[in-house]
Amino acid sequence: MNIADKTILITGASRGIGRALIDEALRRGARRVYAGTRGPLPHADARVTALKLDVTSAADIQRAAGAIGSLDVLVNNAGIAPYDDLSDAEVIERTFAVNLFGVLNVTRAFLPQLKRSRGAVVNHLSMVALAALPVIPAYSISKAAALNLTQSLRALLAADGITVHGVVLGPVDTDMNRAFDIPKATTESAARGILAGLERGEEDIFPDPASESIADGWRTGAAKALERQFATFVPGSAA
Numbered sequence: 226m227n228i229a230d231k232t233i234l235i236t237g238a239s240r241g242i243g244r245a246l247i248d249e250a251l252r253r254g255a256r257r258v259y260a261g262t263r264g265p266l267p268h269a270d271a272r273v274t275a276l277k278l279d280v281t282s283a284a285d286i287q288r289a290a291g292a293i294g295s296l297d298v299l300v301n302n303a304g305i306a307p308y309d310d311l312s313d314a315e316v317i318e319r320t321f322a323v324n325l326f327g328v329l330n331v332t333r334a335f336l337p338q339l340k341r342s343r344g345a346v347v348n349h350l351s352m353v354a355l356a357a358l359p360v361i362p363a364y365s366i367s368k369a370a371a372l373n374l375t376q377s378l379r380a381l382l383a384a385d386g387i388t389v390h391g392v393v394l395g396p397v398d399t400d401m402n403r404a405f406d407i408p409k410a411t412t413e414s415a416a417r418g419i420l421a422g423l424e425r426g427e428e429d430i431f432p433d434p435a436s437e438s439i440a441d442g443w444r445t446g447a448a449k450a451l452e453r454q455f456a457t458f459v460p461g462s463a464a
Contacts, residue, residue: 226345226388226423229254232296234289236261236280236331237303241399242349245416246300247273253420259293261303280327286334296338298423300347301328306364306401317363324367329374336387343386347423348375350391352436355443376452379428384461390428392419393443395435410434 233250237243238260250258251270260266261278268275276292279285280303305323309316332346339346354372357365372391379389398409410418410433418432429449431440443449 226298226426228298228420228424230256231298232257232259232293233298233300234259234261234276234293234296234335235300235302236278236327238262238275239264239266241401242394242397242412242415242419243300243302245412246302246419249413249416249420253424259289259296261289278331280331281322283330286330290334290338293335293338295342296335297342297344298347299332299335299339299344300349300419301331302349303327304349304364304401306361308361309363311362317366320363320367321370324364325370325374328371332378336382336385339382339387340385344388345423346378346382346387346389347419347430348378348389348391349394350375351394352439354393355439376456379452380456380459383456383459388426388428390423390430392422392430392432393436393439395431395433395437397433408435 228250233255235243235246238247239262247258247260251272255272258273260273260275262275263279266275276289277285278289303323305320307316307320311317328348348371350372351368353365354368375389375391382389394415396407396409397415398411415432419430422430422432429443431437
């Protein structure tokens with residue numbers, strides 16, 4: 226997947242990694258970048274088109290899918306990470322609405338365009354999908370579910386020529402991580418790592434120093450081996 230001359234949609238594009246991905250995609254020569262946001266997004270480059278897209282809104286998703294005629298890459302970046310202790314059901318449901326069902330519903334809406342282009346889906350996950358961070362348990366659980374969703378979509382969509390990539394993010398200097406006093410990658414370096422991994426065709430992308438430190442263990446571990454084994458049960462799977 227070469228980003229040059231491609232059309233890309235990035236959800237949660239108003240700030241953080243999403244905003245950095247816009248600029249990185251442009252730097253790599255993207256023909257058109259659709260920026261999904263819940264508010265205005267001024268950008269000087271004419272290749273950027275802002276779209277109102279709350280990933281929990283069926284109407285917004287349907288409207289966005291109708292507005293984009295062709296699409297090569299969908300980046301499911303939108304996410305929330307509340308501090309919680311699993312005592313508030315509304316917090317858990319809201320987190321899953323964005324981090325899991327938002328990813329699924331946006332992906333399903335754009336499958337016709339992605340099938341025509343034999344394109345790519347990029348789902349932003351987290352190291353906490355592999356082991357829970359108990360101060361943000363709802364987020365951790367939702368990302369673990371999103372990892373399973375990514376693996377499922379990867380097998381189910383392979384016969385349509387769509388590749389599905391999971392981005393295992395470590396700590397990045399965003400508003401979401403401001404409270405953590407730990408080393409963090411910049412949003413710009415994370416965006417470079419994400420699109421570089423996509424261009425290399427990596428199924429699981431480890432775009433920053435913290436996540437890269439576990440990449441070899443994941444790729445050669447039991448969970449990845451089981452994923453490949455289980456994918457063979459899907460008719461037409463090339464796994």
